[in-house]
Amino acid sequence: MTVMTDDSIPVTPRAIHDEMIAFAIMTVLLAIVPLTGIYPFFVMQALCFALLACAFNLLIGYGGLLSFGHAMFLGTGGYVAAHALKVWGFPPELGILAGTAAAAVLGIITGFVAIRRQGIYFAMITLALSQLLYFIYLQTPFTHGEDGIQGIPQGYLFGFLNLSNATILYYVVLAVFLFGFLVIFRTINSPFGEVLKAIRENEPRAISLGYKTDQYKFIAFILSGTLAGLAGALKVFVAQNASLTDVEVDMSGLIVLMTLVGGLGTVFGPVVGAFIIVGMQQYLSGLGQWVTVIQGTVFVVCVLTFRRGIIGEIAHYLRRSL
Amino acid sequence: MQALYAQLLVGLINGSFYALLSLGLAVIFGMLNIINFAHGALYMMGAFVAYFLLNLLNIGYWPALIIAPIVVGIFGMILERTMLQWLAGLDHLYGLLLTFGLALIIQGVFQNFFGSSGLPYSIPDELKGGTNLGFMYLPIYRAWVVVFSLVVCLLTWFLIERTRLGANLRAATENPTLVRAFGINVPRMITLTYGLGVGLAALAGVLSAPINQVRPLMGANVIIVVFAVVVIGGMGSIMGSIITGFALGVIEGLTKYFYPEASNTVVFVLMVLVLLVKPTGLTGRAA
Numbered sequence: 001m002t003v004m005t006d007d008s009i010p011v012t013p014r015a016i017h018d019e020m021i022a023f024a025i026m027t028v029l030l031a032i033v034p035l036t037g038i039y040p041f042f043v044m045q046a047l048c049f050a051l052l053a054c055a056f057n058l059l060i061g062y063g064g065l066l067s068f069g070h071a072m073f074l075g076t077g078g079y080v081a082a083h084a085l086k087v088w089g090f091p092p093e094l095g096i097l098a099g100t101a102a103a104a105v106l107g108i109i110t111g112f113v114a115i116r117r118q119g120i121y122f123a124m125i126t127l128a129l130s131q132l133l134y135f136i137y138l139q140t141p142f143t144h145g146e147d148g149i150q151g152i153p154q155g156y157l158f159g160f161l162n163l164s165n166a167t168i169l170y171y172v173v174l175a176v177f178l179f180g181f182l183v184i185f186r187t188i189n190s191p192f193g194e195v196l197k198a199i200r201e202n203e204p205r206a207i208s209l210g211y212k213t214d215q216y217k218f219i220a221f222i223l224s225g226t227l228a229g230l231a232g233a234l235k236v237f238v239a240q241n242a243s244l245t246d247v248e249v250d251m252s253g254l255i256v257l258m259t260l261v262g263g264l265g266t267v268f269g270p271v272v273g274a275f276i277i278v279g280m281q282q283y284l285s286g287l288g289q290w291v292t293v294i295q296g297t298v299f300v301v302c303v304l305t306f307r308r309g310i311i312g313e314i315a316h317y318l319r320r321s322l
Numbered sequence: 323m324q325a326l327y328a329q330l331l332v333g334l335i336n337g338s339f340y341a342l343l344s345l346g347l348a349v350i351f352g353m354l355n356i357i358n359f360a361h362g363a364l365y366m367m368g369a370f371v372a373y374f375l376l377n378l379l380n381i382g383y384w385p386a387l388i389i390a391p392i393v394v395g396i397f398g399m400i401l402e403r404t405m406l407q408w409l410a411g412l413d414h415l416y417g418l419l420l421t422f423g424l425a426l427i428i429q430g431v432f433q434n435f436f437g438s439s440g441l442p443y444s445i446p447d448e449l450k451g452g453t454n455l456g457f458m459y460l461p462i463y464r465a466w467v468v469v470f471s472l473v474v475c476l477l478t479w480f481l482i483e484r485t486r487l488g489a490n491l492r493a494a495t496e497n498p499t500l501v502r503a504f505g506i507n508v509p510r511m512i513t514l515t516y517g518l519g520v521g522l523a524a525l526a527g528v529l530s531a532p533i534n535q536v537r538p539l540m541g542a543n544v545i546i547v548v549f550a551v552v553v554i555g556g557m558g559s560i561m562g563s564i565i566t567g568f569a570l571g572v573i574e575g576l577t578k579y580f581y582p583e584a585s586n587t588v589v590f591v592l593m594v595l596v597l598l599v600k601p602t603g604l605t606g607r608a609a
Contacts, residue, residue, distance in 0.1 A: 032394055060415075066415045067419070068418075069526060076323075113594050113598065114595050115599050116598075116601035117553070117601060117602075119414055119415070120357050120414045120415070120418060121350075122414065123357070123418055124357065124549040124552065125547055125548070125553055125597065126591055128549055128550040128553065128590050129590065129594070131543075131546045131547075131550075131590060132587050132591065132594075133588035134588040134589075135587045136587065139583060139586075231538050233539070249542075249546065253422055253426070256419065256422075262417065288431065288434070288549070289430050289433040289434045290434060291430075292426050292427075292429065292430035292433070293426065293427050293430035293431055293434070295423075295426055295430075296422075296423040296424065296425070296426030296427035296428075296430060297423070297427060298423070299419060299420065299422060299426065300405065300420055300421025300423040300424060300427070302419075303409070303416050303420040304408060304420070304425065305407060305421050307412075307416065319502060
């Protein structure tokens, strides 16, 4: 895990200060979106993916664990929330909670298996687990196979916030995103986060210092999966459907791509990456399969020439931690 | 019983492909420290090269069996020279990400030109038909695929474990700097190794063309199963890859007969079980 972290900047009070300022700027920018006339659906979708990418980044950027199966949490959160809302008639807040809890349970089960191997094997195992889940969702009746769960009622959050109003929905999505983002931000700046970074840098040494590294990785995996599930549950309100595309391998790849473009192991990189990739998909959607080719090319170019990602490069240039 | 034997045969055939593909992955991982995510896409290219040879140049199955792996192998060596070699010394993960990107590009380009439906590739005349073994009907082509794959796997094992070239290769895997000091051109050996691994994938593609048709996404799902096979078997041993590949194919075939609903997932479930019982994989060494 040495190369990814060259020039890594120690977390000092000043670094956290920089991050706080950046956080404030991001929050203000996102808060004024409805006033600017930008299509809110696009931003909401990007925010869901941003939360997802941040959750993924918690594992790879701070724990050194590349999960190639994070779509399984997105899909599980989405399917369970959608089912709870539509079939069980749950109110929105309980629907989100149900989806998130389901992803947490999935995180416990899959994490128990996946953390048994490191590095490249971890990536292959998470990929295989998500494919296993894909086939399960393909065959179980409640997901409605290829059709997915459609026409999900948005309802009233806490009984009075009408989520079918685009502006209200936007601010709810933004609030949930900021909540998830702050959970991750707090985690990486906590003693727990420091131990996680130590494991990424040198696991044998962390073990020799007495840390039970498997437990740390396990908890990080569950946390990451839970937040990815939250993103999936949130996305149900925006897209009003839950379908197999959210569980596919391509989706897991997309999550990796967002984080890579923005900057692995940077606080804000996944957010920027998510906006770029979602935007790219939106504007290039007329090109059909060429979008896949372009995504592949972005992957190749990033890995060969641009491994720090956008925010990583900016942070490196400014000698700051972002 | 007929159906059981038929599924067993299908399992053996899939097992042949798993063995050829996981063998290639293991060989490449040994030398380049890269998990080749593009393996499935290159497997697909093997089938497409055979298809082009037949339909554009009227070159049949038998020459294609040799030409396609060479063409795809050269393509792979170009990829290695132009891109993969720059990742030497970096974290393993970058190799996975780069080859994933390459897989997206290759599969995307083929999908643009050929859609998602299958193109037919007929069985060569010499291998058409079948024989009745009394307890089952055995299509000759399918028997040929199993036997030929087994022979190729064993030859690869022999090449790596029993020849001087293989000894150099294994030495370079352990300590490339020292092997270079002995005057062996290690970078060239790495390129050739990648070509060999990729060639094996392409060969599997040609073999599968008459059975599974030629489709741009034919390798996209196979590669994930092969990853699970590799996790189960471990990449430490060549023979381990071969045996695990065939064994899992057979288990998958048996599942198709006894409990078809689980046939897609059985390999992944087995992977979970193996990880719970013996996390290092069946053939041992920790990674």
